[in-house]
Amino acid sequence: MNGIPGGAGPGEDAALTRAAQAGDVSALALLLERHRPGMRAVALSLLGPGTDVDDVLQEAALVALRRIVDVRDPEAVGAWLRMVVRNSCRTLLRASQRVEPMEDVPLPPDQVTPEQVLQSHALRDWIWEAVETLSPALRLPVVLRYFSTGITSYREIAEACAVPVGTVRSRLSQARATLAQALTATAATAHEDAIRRTRASWLEAHDTLAAAERGEFGKVVKDRYSADVALLTGGERLGGAGLLMAGMDSDLSAGVRQRPVHVVAGRSLVVWEMELINPADDPDHCPPGVAWIMTLDGGRFDRVSLHHASRPQAESVPPAA
Template sequence: MSGTADDVAHDAALTLAAQAGDVSALAGLLERHRPGMRAVALSLLGPGPDVDDVMQDAALVALRRIVDVRDPRAVGPWLRMVVRNSCRALLRDARRTRPVAQVPLPPDRVTPEHLLESHALRDWIWAAVETLSPTLRLPVVLRYFSTGITSYAQIAEACAVPVGTVRSRLSQARALLARALTATASSAHEDVTRRTEASRREAHETLAAAERGEFDKVVKDRYSRDVSLLTRGERLGGTRFLLAGMDCDLAAGVRQRPVHVVAGRSLVVWEMEFLNPADDPDHCPPGVAWIMTLDGGRVDRISLYHSPRTQPKSAPAEAG
C-alpha cells in the first residue's frame, strides 16, 4: 500500500481503535498490511509453508501487543518488524542459520505483564485459547503469554516432546485459533485481568504460607488429592513429594518470588525467581515455572520447568 497522508491517517485511526478493543479495526490493519508483511517473510524464509506459519504467528503477536505501538502512524513498520522477528526466531529454532540480533523494540516499552493486563482484547483472545485442546493450549500459552518459556526448544522441554512436535502443534493451534477468534469475537467473555490478579495473589499467599510452615494446608485446600508433580514429562511423585520438595528448599534457605503470572480457566503458569542463600548462590537455578492444570478449580498436575543456569564464560588462554 502507498504511504500517502490519507493512508497514514487511516492507519492511525485503526490502530487507536484496535488499542481500544475494536476487533474489526485490528483485522483491518492486518489486511491492509498483509502484502508488506508477507514480502518480509518471503525475503527471509523463501517460498514455502513456513511463510504461512509466520504470518499466523505475527497476527497472534499483534493481537497481544498492539498496545505496544507508541506511534499509531507507524503501525506498518511495527507489523513488519513483528514478522521479521518471528522469521528470525523460526530460523534460530530450526537451526537453519546462525542467530542474528533481534530488531529492538521501541524504548520504554511496557512489560509483558502489563501488556496482558492492559490489553483491551485480552478477554477475547483467552476465550479463543480456552477452546483449544489441552495438548494444543499449553504450547500456545507458553509461546505467547509466558516470559521465559517461549522458544521452541524451551517449550519442547517443558512439554516433554520433540521440537518438531512443538512446531506441528503450534501450527495446528494457530489455524484453530484463527477460526475461534472469529467465532468468539462478539461473545461475552470473562474478566481475565481479575482472574490473573487473583492468581498472582494466590502465588504470593502460597509462598507466604510455605514460609510459615503451612504449605500442607494450601495443598489440602486448593490441590487435588491425586495431584502429580512432574518435570520433563516424568512424574516425580504426589502430595508427599510436593511437600517434601518445598520443605527441602526452605530448609536450605531458598525462597521463591513470583515474577509473572498467566491464568486461564484450566491452565495456570507461575514464573518464579529463585532467591538462593548468600552462602550458596548456586543452590537452585535462576528460576522455575509452575505449569499447573486445573480440574474443577483444583490443581491436579504441576509440571516444573527450571530456567537453565548461565554458562560461565571461559577464561582467555594465556599466551605461551
C-alpha cells in the same frame, strides 16, 4: 468501530491501532488485513514461496494480538507489523538451521513492575476464550510461546512439554490455524473477565509463597490441589502432594525463596513464573528461575509441572600465561 475512518493513510492506521489497543477486535482484524500485502511481501522476500509464509503470517497475527499495546507510534503500525513478520521469519530460518532461535517477543524493560505488565498485557477476554477451545496438547505450547516471558523458544517449550522440537513446531502451526477460526467465532460472545482472573492468580501466587514461609504450605495444598495431584518435571511423574510439600520445605530450609515475576491464568491452565533467590552463602543452590505450569480440574490444581530456567553459562577463563 464507530468513528474509525476507512482510508489507508497513517491517520487511519493510528485510529485503528488505538481502537485495537482499547480492545476493539474488529479494529485489529482490519489493521491486519490492511497490512497483509506488506507483511506477506516481507515473508516472501526472506522465505521464498511456500507454506512457511502462511505459517509466519499466522504467527505474526498472534504476536500482534499479544503486543499491540506496545506500539508507541500508532501511525507507524505498518512498519511494526512488518518487523514482527521479519523476526518470525528469522526465527524460523534459525530453527531450520538447528541453531537456537532468539526470542521474537521482547521482554518488558527492567523498570516495569509485574503489576504494570498485568495492566498493559493482560489477555483480552475473547483471546482467552479462543485459547481455551484448543486441545490441551495445543494449548500449552501456545500459552508458553506467546504469553509467558521465560519459556518462549522452541527448545524451552519442547523441554517444558517433554516433546521433540519438531513436535512443538507442528503443534504451534496447527494451533495457529485453529486459533484463526476460533478468534473469529468467539469475538462477539460474552466472556469471563481475564484481567480479574489474572489478578486473582497473582494474589494466589504471593499468598501461596507467604503461607509456605509460615509453614502452612500443607494447608494450601489440601485446599487448592487435588488429592491425587501429580508433580512432574520433563514430562515424568515424580510423585504427588507429599513430594510437592517436601520439595518446598527443602528449598525453604536451604534458604531459597521464590518471587513471582509473571502470571498467566486461564480457566484450565495457569503458569506462575518465579525468580529463585538463593542464600548468600550458596548462590548456586538453585537455577535462576522456575515456572509452575499447572492444570486445573474442577477448580483444583491436578498437575504441577516444574520447568527450571537454564543456569547461566560460566565464562571461560583463559589459561595463565
